[in-house]
Amino acid sequence: MHPAKERRTGLTSSAPRDESSSGAVPRFFQQLGDRIEAAFRAAGYDEAAFPAIAEAALREAPPSDHLGACDTLEWALTARAISRQANVDDAFGQPAIQVYVTQRWYIEVLHWLDGTTAIHQHGFNGAFHVLAGGSIHARYRFEEERRYGARLRLGRIERESIEVLRAGDVRQIHAGPALIHSLFHLDRPSVTVVARTAHLPDASPQLSYAPPCLAFDPFYRPEQLARQRQSAEALARLGHRDLEALLARVYQGADPFSFAALAMQTAAHFHSEEGFRAAVLGARDAHGELADAMLAVVAEQRRQDAITGLRVKVRSPEHRLLLALLLYFDHGRPILELVSARWPERDPEELVVRWLEDLSDLPDPRRPGRRVFDFELEGPGGAAARAMLGGRPLGEVLEILKRDFDAAEVDRQAGDLSVLQEALRETVFGPLFR
Ligand SMILES: [Fe+2]
Numbered sequence: 001m002h003p004a005k006e007r008r009t010g011l012t013s014s015a016p017r018d019e020s021s022s023g024a025v026p027r028f029f030q031q032l033g034d035r036i037e038a039a040f041r042a043a044g045y046d047e048a049a050f051p052a053i054a055e056a057a058l059r060e061a062p063p064s065d066h067l068g069a070c071d072t073l074e075w076a077l078t079a080r081a082i083s084r085q086a087n088v089d090d091a092f093g094q095p096a097i098q099v100y101v102t103q104r105w106y107i108e109v110l111h112w113l114d115g116t117t118a119i120h121q122h123g124f125n126g127a128f129h130v131l132a133g134g135s136i137h138a139r140y141r142f143e144e145e146r147r148y149g150a151r152l153r154l155g156r157i158e159r160e161s162i163e164v165l166r167a168g169d170v171r172q173i174h175a176g177p178a179l180i181h182s183l184f185h186l187d188r189p190s191v192t193v194v195a196r197t198a199h200l201p202d203a204s205p206q207l208s209y210a211p212p213c214l215a216f217d218p219f220y221r222p223e224q225l226a227r228q229r230q231s232a233e234a235l236a237r238l239g240h241r242d243l244e245a246l247l248a249r250v251y252q253g254a255d256p257f258s259f260a261a262l263a264m265q266t267a268a269h270f271h272s273e274e275g276f277r278a279a280v281l282g283a284r285d286a287h288g289e290l291a292d293a294m295l296a297v298v299a300e301q302r303r304q305d306a307i308t309g310l311r312v313k314v315r316s317p318e319h320r321l322l323l324a325l326l327l328y329f330d331h332g333r334p335i336l337e338l339v340s341a342r343w344p345e346r347d348p349e350e351l352v353v354r355w356l357e358d359l360s361d362l363p364d365p366r367r368p369g370r371r372v373f374d375f376e377l378e379g380p381g382g383a384a385a386r387a388m389l390g391g392r393p394l395g396e397v398l399e400i401l402k403r404d405f406d407a408a409e410v411d412r413q414a415g416d417l418s419v420l421q422e423a424l425r426e427t428v429f430g431p432l433f434r
Pocket of ligand 1: 120121181
């Protein structure tokens with residue numbers, strides 16, 4: 001390990017701030033930036049060459065070997081002057097701090113405390129490096145089936161790969177659909193360094209994706225749409241009696257983009273899922289298959305919100321990993337395989353059951369006043385839940401239980417076990433049991 005890293009990887013440095021430590025950030029990025037600028041210039045500033053140039057530079061001089069997780073924040077707080085900043089009000093990154101800026105490209109340091117990125121593509125070329133912490137990185141492909149103008153599309157969003165990124169890892173970024181990805185940050189903070197071009201003119205719109213089927217331009221914000229969203233929110237906070245009926249009418253009369261955006265942004269104002277469903281289906285004459293798509297999109301959004309809502313309360317990287325895997329997988333087998341790959345010397349089922357126990361006391365974001373996992377994990381109940389991991393069919397579950405319990409008794413309990421299996425599949429942790 002680099003001696004500087006050894007001294008400075010902690011969240012706070014025990015050493016008093018002195019000129020050498022606060023100067024380390026600008027000094028490091030000046031050298032890294034100068035190296036990239038020289039190579040980019042030699043390539044005639046061809047943006048197509050930038051991802052490879054940025055990747056090579058980040059591998060030759062890895063920020064993770066030289067800087068700690070909070071160094072850039074400490075520097076930005078205390079420096080007398082910092083470089084030009086882009087999008088000071090942009091919420092991408094918590095915060096994103098630009099550390100080397102030219103007219104054609106720049107380097108920024110993104111800090112993530114609780115953020116999960118939406119599935120998105122990029123309007124620029126570049127590369128990113130994990131400076132500290134780690135993330136689950138998933139890549140996707142979009143098979144377009146129908147277009148409602150340039151800014152809204154229906155199709156199939158399919159995951160191509162999933163990997164765990166660690167400090168020091170580098171990945172290229174290519175504009176457009178060549179890289180559609182999302183990140184779920186396991187550690188707090190997770191810090192990434194991005195070297196990227198300015199916006200490329202042929203990479204618009206910069207689409208985001210809402211599983212299972214919607215692609216949209218999140219940067220398109222017509223004024224009327226913004227005011228509609230704000231007005232609905234104000235009426236919701238006022239407890240306005242007619243809000244659901246008003247929204248149902250708005251859905252019917254809206255253009256396709258506004259309908260899709262409003263369905264996603266106002267679904268939470270309905271008192272029940274059935275109410276929202278009725279309002280969307282009421283707009284089916286106007287919007288056809290787009291209405292069905294929005295029901296699927298909002299259902300998936302609710303499922304993901306329940307998990308990311310838990311993530312804010314969970315600090316341990318193992319627990320965050322479990323939540324990330326629940327976000328990405330609908331079945332238990334691949335989750336157990338990934339856990340087993342990460343901890344090859346441990347029994348993945350035992351680990352997962354332990355995490356379930358650890359997390360079971362959290363409040364359920366979907367059911368106020370209830371625990372997130374209200375099941376007995378000691379004794380026979382725990383043995384049954386464990387046997388049900390990975391979606392084993394009930395017959396197989398019974399066979400496993402008969403190894404440790406009286407066979408006739410297990411058979412007598414078969415009906416109750418079937419009910420338990422269904423109930424487990426309905427929890428936030430349901431994918432583990434499917
Ligand atoms: Fe990205």
